Amino acid sequence: MEFPFGSHKFYRSDGSFDPALFYKLLKNARSKLEQPKGKSLQNNNIDFQIQIGGISKKEVWRFISKLASFLTSGIDIKSAMGIASKQIKNPKLKDILISTHQNLDYGIPISESLKNYSKYFDPIIISLIEVGEKTGTLPRVLTDLEETLRWQIEITSKIRGAMVYPAILIFLSFSLVIFMLVFILPKITGAFAKAKVQLPALTQFMIDVSDFMRNHYIILTTVFVAFVIGFHFFRQTYYGQIWLHRISLKIPVFGWMEKQMNTILFISSLSLLLNSGILMLEALVITAKVVPNIHFKRDIIRMKNEVEAWMKLSQSMWLSRGKNEFSFTSKYFTEDLAYMINVGEETGAVSNSIKNTGIIYEKELKQYVANIMSALEPIIIVFVGGMVGVIVLAIMMPFFELGKVAKNL
Numbered sequence: 001m002e003f004p005f006g007s008h009k010f011y012r013s014d015g016s017f018d019p020a021l022f023y024k025l026l027k028n029a030r031s032k033l034e035q036p037k038g039k040s041l042q043n044n045n046i047d048f049q050i051q052i053g054g055i056s057k058k059e060v061w062r063f064i065s066k067l068a069s070f071l072t073s074g075i076d077i078k079s080a081m082g083i084a085s086k087q088i089k090n091p092k093l094k095d096i097l098i099s100t101h102q103n104l105d106y107g108i109p110i111s112e113s114l115k116n117y118s119k120y121f122d123p124i125i126i127s128l129i130e131v132g133e134k135t136g137t138l139p140r141v142l143t144d145l146e147e148t149l150r151w152q153i154e155i156t157s158k159i160r161g162a163m164v165y166p167a168i169l170i171f172l173s174f175s176l177v178i179f180m181l182v183f184i185l186p187k188i189t190g191a192f193a194k195a196k197v198q199l200p201a202l203t204q205f206m207i208d209v210s211d212f213m214r215n216h217y218i219i220l221t222t223v224f225v226a227f228v229i230g231f232h233f234f235r236q237t238y239y240g241q242i243w244l245h246r247i248s249l250k251i252p253v254f255g256w257m258e259k260q261m262n263t264i265l266f267i268s269s270l271s272l273l274l275n276s277g278i279l280m281l282e283a284l285v286i287t288a289k290v291v292p293n294i295h296f297k298r299d300i301i302r303m304k305n306e307v308e309a310w311m312k313l314s315q316s317m318w319l320s321r322g323k324n325e326f327s328f329t330s331k332y333f334t335e336d337l338a339y340m341i342n343v344g345e346e347t348g349a350v351s352n353s354i355k356n357t358g359i360i361y362e363k364e365l366k367q368y369v370a371n372i373m374s375a376l377e378p379i380i381i382v383f384v385g386g387m388v389g390v391i392v393l394a395i396m397m398p399f400f401e402l403g404k405v406a407k408n409l
Helices: 019-034 045-052 057-072 077-087 091-106 110-117 123-135 138-194 201-215 217-234 238-250 254-275 280-290 294-308 335-347 350-408
Strands: 319-321 326-328
Touching: 057 077, 057 091, 057 138, 077 091, 091 110, 110 123, 123 138, 123 254, 123 280, 138 201, 138 254, 138 350, 201 217, 201 350, 238 254, 238 294, 254 280, 254 294, 254 350, 280 294, 319 335, 335 350
Parallel strands: none
Antiparallel strands: 319 326
16 A cells, blocks of 8 residues: 655555655655745754764763653653753754654654664663653653663763873873973983084984984874874774774773673663563664674674574573583673573573672772772873983983093093
């Protein structure tokens, strides 16, 4: 059955309704209504903001938090969306929420509207909102989702903070060393060269490095910029992600943090989805999209395929029972997590079992990050002091040779 509207067809060949064309027509109609007179649609401010704007996870969490609070207070969904959209400061997110709020007048659920903006909303958010709308438990689902998102944002921020802090210190250290080599060292050592003082090997080496940097700074700058741009595009490719994500799991100290963070995101997402009534297979697919490391993603999809073939989740994590004991061989997940999933499968409460494990992992990760931050600061200070000390030593050593020349005079 087909229902023509101009050149558009709202029904598929099997007779089911296709909402995609309806959404497109609705969006075009709204754009024409909102378009100021005398201006073309291409210059519409709202469309321009949607193209160039960005939405952070923290801003999405704030929206979820506000919406959950309003719905829990007894406000109807349409009024809650209207109030929440007015309180959002990000122009892009505000436009999306206004459009979503308007779609409610046409009977389009929030989850259907947000699917058009899946670039900015994690699959777990859209799926849980859809479940809440269908089951009439949207306030409770959003409350649980808000707590999980806050948990994930906090963990991610701590990990990034632990990595960014030493990176900034090291960058500043190398900048200081380059400044001393390029601008300070040549001026001081130039006087010794005029006095025909034989320079020590360390000083001569530093002068050679300084001369090379000053004479070839265009080449060095070009190579550095090309490396940064090439690395940026490389990390966007599939094989680049495979290689970089594998390295991130094997880096000493930080590799454990990367693995622990992905495990916590897996636990929190899977627990929330199962607790909201989503089936195991769909929950694993959504969780694979939420977890950032591509090796964890591939392993979760492998687990999903094995669970679909009637294997237990704990068995798909390579937990097997022998005659007297268990054996565990997973490269990515921990043994105690597999044990807790096995216990949950026996008792029928997988979500609760892994949720308690996630709380323990979160405490361990927070303490580990705090210890790393405390230990890295003195190590980096010693490292910076060592580099600067070598340069200062290279500058001071010719003074001793200059003293010898003065005595001979």
